[in-house]
Amino acid sequence: MFYSPNNSFYFSFRSNLISVLLKREFYLDTDPVCLARELLGKILCSHVEGSYCEGVIVETEAYKAPEDKASHAYGNRLTERTSTMFGEGGRCYIYLCYGIHEMFNIVSAPENIAHAILIRAIEPLEGLETMRKRRGRIKEDKNLGNGPGKLCKAMGISRNLNGQILYHKNSLLSIRDPGPSAINILAGPRVGIAYAGECANWPWRFRIKDNPYTSLPDNPEYNI
C-alpha cells in the first residue's frame, strides 16, 4: 500500500516511512524560480476532514513580486487577499480562481518579499480512495490532480487553510522530502497569464518530464 498504483517514475516512493518534513529555512530562499524547480518531487501532505492524503508535486509555477506582472502582488500591491504572500516563507497562499477553483501556493522568501510558487499538479500517492470520493465522477486516477484546481479538490484544500504554516510536525498541510532522485525537468511559459505582457514569456513553469500526472502542455517547453 506504500506504492503508487502506476508505473510512472515515482513507483518506488514509500510514503512518509522514508520522507522528512521540509524545514522553515527551505522556504526562505529569495529565488522562487529556483524553489519552483526544487519543489518538483517533493510530497504534498494534507490531513484534513479526518483523512490523510499525499501526492508528489510534479508541476509548479514561480510568481515573483514586485517585478512579475502575473503575480497578484505585482508592484508590491498589498491588499487583504495578497497580505498572506507578504508573510514569511513557509505558509500557504490559497485563493479562489474564476469563482470556482481553489489554488494552492507556497509562500517563499523572508517577510515582506511577496514570492510564491503555484502547485499545478500532483501524482497521487496516499489516500487515493479519499481523493476519488472528493473528486466525484472521473474516469482515471491521472485526472485526480493534474491541474491546480483539481489537486486542491482531491486534497481537501480550500481557502479556510490560507496562511497555514507548512513546516510544523502537526500542520494540516505540509511538504516532505523523499530524498534525492534523478528527474528530468521541462520548463516553459506559465499558463493562463496572457494579460501579463512580457512576463507571460518567462519560462517559469516547470514539470517532471514524462510524468503522466502533469497537466497538458499547452505551451512550448524545453529541457533544462
Added chain:
DNA sequence: AACATGATAAACT
C-alpha cells in the same frame, strides 16, 4: 471587467 480553471459536449482526426 477581469480573472494563475474545469467539466462537458460536440466536432473533428
Added chain:
DNA sequence: GTTTATCATGTTC
C-alpha cells in the same frame, strides 16, 4: 483519441 467551444461561478479592486 484529440481538439474546440462554451459555460459555470464568486471574488477582487
